[in-house]
Amino acid sequence: MYAYDTFDHALVNARVAEFRDQVDRRMTGELTEEEFRPLRLMNGLYLQLHAYMLRVAIPYGTLSSVQMRKLAHVARRYDKGYGHFTTRQNIQYNWPKLSETPDILQELADVEMHAIQTSGNCIRNVTTDQFAGATADEVADPRPYAELIRQWSSFHPEFSFLPRKFKIAITGAQEDRAAVKWHDIGLVVKENKEGEIGFEVLAGGGMGRTPVIAKTMRDFLPVKDLLSYLEAMLRVYNEQGRRDNKYKARIKILVEAMGVEEYTRQVEEEWEKIRHIPIDVPDEEVARIKSFFAPPPLAVLSDEVAEVDDLAAKNFIFKSWLANNTGRHKVPGYVNATISLKPHGGIPGDASDEQMDLVADLADAFSQSEIRVSHEQNLILPHVARKDLPALWAKLDAAGLGTPNAGLLTDIIACPGLDYCSLANTRSIPIAQTITERFDDLKRLMDIGPLKIKISGCINSCGHHHAGHIGILGVDRKGTENYQLLLGGSGAEDASKAAILGPGFDEHGIVDAVEKVVAVYLGEREDGEEFLAAYRRLGPDVFKEAVYGSH
Amino acid sequence: MALINLTGIQPIDYTALADEAKPGEGETIAVPVAQLIEENADLFATAGSVGAIIGTETPFDALGDIVGKIDFAVIEFPAFGDGRGFSLAVRLRKDFGFKGEIRAVGPVIPDQALFLLRAGFDTVEASGERKAAFEAALERFPAFYQSDFGGQVSVAHTRHSAEGQRKAS
Ligand code: HEM
Ligand code: SF4
Numbered sequence: 001m002y003a004y005d006t007f008d009h010a011l012v013n014a015r016v017a018e019f020r021d022q023v024d025r026r027m028t029g030e031l032t033e034e035e036f037r038p039l040r041l042m043n044g045l046y047l048q049l050h051a052y053m054l055r056v057a058i059p060y061g062t063l064s065s066v067q068m069r070k071l072a073h074v075a076r077r078y079d080k081g082y083g084h085f086t087t088r089q090n091i092q093y094n095w096p097k098l099s100e101t102p103d104i105l106q107e108l109a110d111v112e113m114h115a116i117q118t119s120g121n122c123i124r125n126v127t128t129d130q131f132a133g134a135t136a137d138e139v140a141d142p143r144p145y146a147e148l149i150r151q152w153s154s155f156h157p158e159f160s161f162l163p164r165k166f167k168i169a170i171t172g173a174q175e176d177r178a179a180v181k182w183h184d185i186g187l188v189v190k191e192n193k194e195g196e197i198g199f200e201v202l203a204g205g206g207m208g209r210t211p212v213i214a215k216t217m218r219d220f221l222p223v224k225d226l227l228s229y230l231e232a233m234l235r236v237y238n239e240q241g242r243r244d245n246k247y248k249a250r251i252k253i254l255v256e257a258m259g260v261e262e263y264t265r266q267v268e269e270e271w272e273k274i275r276h277i278p279i280d281v282p283d284e285e286v287a288r289i290k291s292f293f294a295p296p297p298l299a300v301l302s303d304e305v306a307e308v309d310d311l312a313a314k315n316f317i318f319k320s321w322l323a324n325n326t327g328r329h330k331v332p333g334y335v336n337a338t339i340s341l342k343p344h345g346g347i348p349g350d351a352s353d354e355q356m357d358l359v360a361d362l363a364d365a366f367s368q369s370e371i372r373v374s375h376e377q378n379l380i381l382p383h384v385a386r387k388d389l390p391a392l393w394a395k396l397d398a399a400g401l402g403t404p405n406a407g408l409l410t411d412i413i414a415c416p417g418l419d420y421c422s423l424a425n426t427r428s429i430p431i432a433q434t435i436t437e438r439f440d441d442l443k444r445l446m447d448i449g450p451l452k453i454k455i456s457g458c459i460n461s462c463g464h465h466h467a468g469h470i471g472i473l474g475v476d477r478k479g480t481e482n483y484q485l486l487l488g489g490s491g492a493e494d495a496s497k498a499a500i501l502g503p504g505f506d507e508h509g510i511v512d513a514v515e516k517v518v519a520v521y522l523g524e525r526e527d528g529e530e531f532l533a534a535y536r537r538l539g540p541d542v543f544k545e546a547v548y549g550s551h
Numbered sequence: 552m553a554l555i556n557l558t559g560i561q562p563i564d565y566t567a568l569a570d571e572a573k574p575g576e577g578e579t580i581a582v583p584v585a586q587l588i589e590e591n592a593d594l595f596a597t598a599g600s601v602g603a604i605i606g607t608e609t610p611f612d613a614l615g616d617i618v619g620k621i622d623f624a625v626i627e628f629p630a631f632g633d634g635r636g637f638s639l640a641v642r643l644r645k646d647f648g649f650k651g652e653i654r655a656v657g658p659v660i661p662d663q664a665l666f667l668l669r670a671g672f673d674t675v676e677a678s679g680e681r682k683a684a685f686e687a688a689l690e691r692f693p694a695f696y697q698s699d700f701g702g703q704v705s706v707a708h709t710r711h712s713a714e715g716q717r718k719a720s
Contacts, residue, residue, distance in 0.1 A: 007694050008706075011695075014693060017691070018691050038631070038632065038660070121632065152696060155692070155695065156696075156697060157637065157665070157669030158634070158638055158666075159634070159637075161633065161663075235638055235641075238634055238638050239611065243633060273646070279697075280698050280705040281705075284710075
């Protein structure tokens with residue numbers, strides 16, 4: 001993992017001191033709430049329905065056990081004993097006191113964490129594949145590049161007041177688990193014929209009320225050109241992105257309006273002017289950052305472990321967990337284990353302080369003290385030896401963390417919705433809870449197979465409903481909560497926009513509708529065909545007929 | 552109003568030229584950029600020193616024709632969040648090698664002091680009671696992740712220089 005040096009510490013501590021001063025000025029009344037707002041928003045502090053909400057970055061989703069214990073401590077000491085892991089590899093605390101937020105940030109700074117640029121119209125936390133550096137299907141670990149971007153984008157003198165928030169995602173794997181095509185900038189690590197590492201560069205993806213899938217600008221950009229290219233991309237956007245209407249201010253609107261060819265032309269013209277000035281990073285610095293991400297020294301082990309097979313033969317829950325929640329590692333004999341934060345009937349993405357402490361202990365025991373956070377709101381222990389899986393699972397299961405549903409229908413993404421969010425039309429969490437209760441049958445879930453449900457409480461799309469195989473969007477219909485049903489979205493390498501199926505439903509109707517959609521799939525699927533593939537083959541009509549009836 | 556000096560430059564004392572007015576002989580005036588581009592021969596001939604008042608919606612390449620003739624630039628922020636002002640300053644320094652004073656006017660806030668300095672601004676016009684806050688904000692950060700137009704070298708370079716290694720260890 002990356003470790004701060006004195007420079008990084010000094011910068012983060014300076015930020016905490018600055019924020020403490022801003023909070024003091026607010027508490028004494030020197031700053032009005034209106035003046036304080038932009039300052040707190042540069043530091044992840046939102047004012048929500050009931051209280052302030054603090055969003056803490058988990059850069060590229062990698063945490064140490066020490067950091068996880070600190071997150072648990074913050075939840076216990078400053079919040080109501082839990083935290084909420086989000087789709088952007090952040091954690092949110094819903095109940096901090098304003099006067100205590102500087103102390104929280106100081107405690108986080110002590111373990112090399114921060115809330116810098118987790119809100120505001122700036123370059124946000126760079127997100128990546130939760131299995132980065134540990135998965136078998138990877139060209140290269142994307143995290144060193146994410147760290148380079150983190151540093152380059154922090155307190156950027158030119159790009160801290162963009163037209164709108166700006167989100168960059170990067171993946172090093174063939175299978176896209178970071179939803180790069182739904183980001184303002186997406187980067188895919190590639191290797192060219194000469195064996196050189198570089199990136200495919202995509203721009204202009206985003207959700208909200210105008211969902212757009214990012215377009216490719218360049219098939220291959222060498223590593224040494226990464227920051228100068230990003231700088232050119234951001235400069236053109238900062239200068240020309242719309243500022244008259246915040247719903248049209250994202251880069252997706254600029255790229256659509258100009259056309260990706262013209263945007264690319266302007267970016268490359270600017271890039272030609274700056275690419276030979278090394279933008280800030282000498283080769284030694286790239287090497288220094290990379291050295292922190294060297295793979296852990298794992299002795300090759302056998303993939304055949306009799307104890308694992310025996311337990312799986314006896315215990316269907318463990319067998320399912322093995323099938324759904326563990327994935328292939330680079331090194332034989334190891335897996336990456338997903339800890340589901342989606343217990344049936346629970347709140348997606350929430351973890352209690354005790355659960356966080358337990359995960360930290362398990363990371364020390366089984367995963368080189370490393371933990372990952374996924375955009376699907378789960379936690380991951382990377383580098384776990386297969387032989388340790390029975391012991392690991394037993395501990396997880398006992399703490400309510402062993403739900404074997406990763407990637408299945410009940411592994412739902414949901415935004416905070418009306419339970420917390422001041423912008424919400426509807427609640428999201430209770431819909432997720434009702435669906436997971438309705439489908440609380442492991443055999444049935446396994447039979448249905450991979451299916452992603454994503455729920456947003458308004459068109460801002462924090463719950464990624466546009467990218468759901470089944471998406472649910474909360475709308476306000478004459479003062480009552482109403483839910484629209486969308487089908488056919490994908491956040492993966494085959495990204496697609498989900499389409500609205502028909503009129504919306506109330507909170508019971510939407511759950512029935514999901515059940516009907518699943519029933520159509522089960523009836524119509526071909527051998528081995530997953531939900532999304534079946535929907536793409538069948539089209540919406542059969543689903544429409546089942547859900548709305550024929551007239 | 553107070554003038555906050557970010558770089559220690561000798562600030563220019565100018566008068567904004569009123570609409571349709573003609574500059575006095577040898578006067579130091581600031582003129583909206585559109586007017587400078589349109590019809591400027593007289594202006595430049597009469598005035599002693601000319602600066603451009605640049606709105607944030609100005610495309611930077613419109614400055615190409617006049618940049619060689621002006622001594623200072625005044626970038627007008629309509630709101631502190633209008634980040635185009637920062638790119639304009641960067642463009643003046645980077646694309647045109649502009650060496651004169653760049654001033655920020657409008658509702659910029661003290662917490663932006665370092666961003667302004669680092670993007671290439673020399674001075675800020677702000678309300679008097681904010682002067683102390685601006686000056687305090689300038690002292691806040693000991694190092695930066697980017698090299699900049701205020702003359703700072705990024706941490707990424709300092710780390711690998713002899714002096715930086717001493718500091719980092
Ligand atoms: C409760 C406080 C929250 C507020 C007030 C909020 C507000 C917003 C707004 C206004 C947007 C739309 C931005 C735009 O289109 O320009 C947005 C987008 C987004 N939010 Fe949130 N959000 C909140 C919580 C969350 C949480 C908890 C998550 C993660 C689970 C999240 C993830 C996202 C994502 C991924 C997008 C981007 C969608 C896109 O690409 O347009 N947000 N949020
Ligand atoms: S999607 Fe809407 S309701 Fe949900 S968190 Fe985002 S802004 Fe709030």
